[in-house]
Amino acid sequence: MPDALKAEGITVRFGGVVAVDNVSLSLQPKGILGLIGPNGAGKTTLFNAVTGFVPMDSGKVRFFDRDVSxxxxxxxxxxxxxxxxxxxxPFEELTVLENVLVSAFLKEPRRKDAEKLAMEMLKRVELDDRYDQPAGDLNLARRRRLELAKALAIQPRVLFLDEVMAGLNxxxxxxxxxxxxxxxQEGLAILMVEHIMExxxxxxxxxxxxxxxQKIAEGTPQEVTSNTQVIEAYLGTE
Structure with a gap:
């Protein structure tokens, strides 16, 4: 089975600044790949390059063996x-359900089918009891769940999570x-940018x-958290 995601030699420049410098990664189907580093390390830029939101200066992205570069x-x-x-x-004046509908229409053009899909995704993230509430009334934790529901509504094969846990109690x-x-466990491959080491x-x-x-280390969570270079660059020596 091919990798769910394979990025090779990704380089992104903003003017004279090299934000991402020749970084490669691969994600197995059903795997979870964590991407960490200090602020300004290039994590979100790499994320945006792989998902197409910023142009790459060089590199290639393959998605289940399909070149999407x-x-x-x-x-x-x-x-x-x-x-x-x-x-x-979120679209704060729209309801929680209507926010997810925006994504659901990508998969289901008929409103009835899109609403069914959207409600299924809200139930999946345990937000279905808020479906008719204005999105602007949600607290931070529920807004994060709404973001997840919107991403799930396109029925992804790989889920990209950009700091969904930041600031949560x-x-x-x-x-x-x-x-x-x-x-x-339901079968999604996940690439997550996160500062919460837990x-x-x-x-x-x-x-x-x-x-x-630049990539300075990779391995299991235990391997990278005991890596001297990682400790000095990111985790701190205290």
């Missing part, structure tokens, strides 16, 4: 790349870790560490 984000979404964004921006964090674990250690099969746009 030159395809726009909506084509990659149609192929099965579902993602959340670091800053959640301990009970909400534990709930989100459990939710991501269930999604993986989540990375518990969930990831494999971890890549970036610093200054």
């Amino acid at each position: 030159s395809e726009p984000p909506y084509k990659r979404a149609q192929a099965g790349m579902g993602r959340t964004f670091q800053t959640e921006r 301990p009970p909400a964090l534990r709930e989100m870790i459990g939710l991501v674990r269930r999604l993986s 989540a990375i250690i518990e969930l990831s099969d494999h971890v890549i560490v970036l610093a200054s746009g």
Whole structure:
């Protein structure tokens, strides 16, 4: 079986700044790959390059053995790349259900079918009891679940999670870790950018560490968290 995702030699420049420098990664079907590093390391830029939101200066992206390197984000979404964004921006005046409908219409053009799909995704993230509530009324934890529901509504094969756990209080964090674990157990491959090491250690099969746009380490969570270079660059020596 081919890799769910294989990115080779990804380089992204903004003017004279090299934001991502020749980074490669691979994600197995049903696997969870964690991407960590200090602020400004290039994690979200790499994320955006792989999903088509920023152009690559060089490199190749293969999605289940299909070359998607030159395809726009909506084509990659149609192929099965579902993602959340670091800053959640729901349509606040629309209901929770209507927000998910925006994504569901990509898969189901008929409103009745799209609503059914959207409700299924809200139930999947345990937000179905809020379906008719304005999205602007949701607290942070529920907004993150709404982002997940929107990503799931395109029925992805790979789920890209960009710091979905940042800022959550301990009970909400534990709930989100459990939710991501269930999604993986249901068969989704997941690539997650995250600063919460508790989540990375518990969930990831494999971890890549970036610093200054370059890959400085990779391995199991235990291997990278004991790596001297990673400790100095990211985790701290205290």
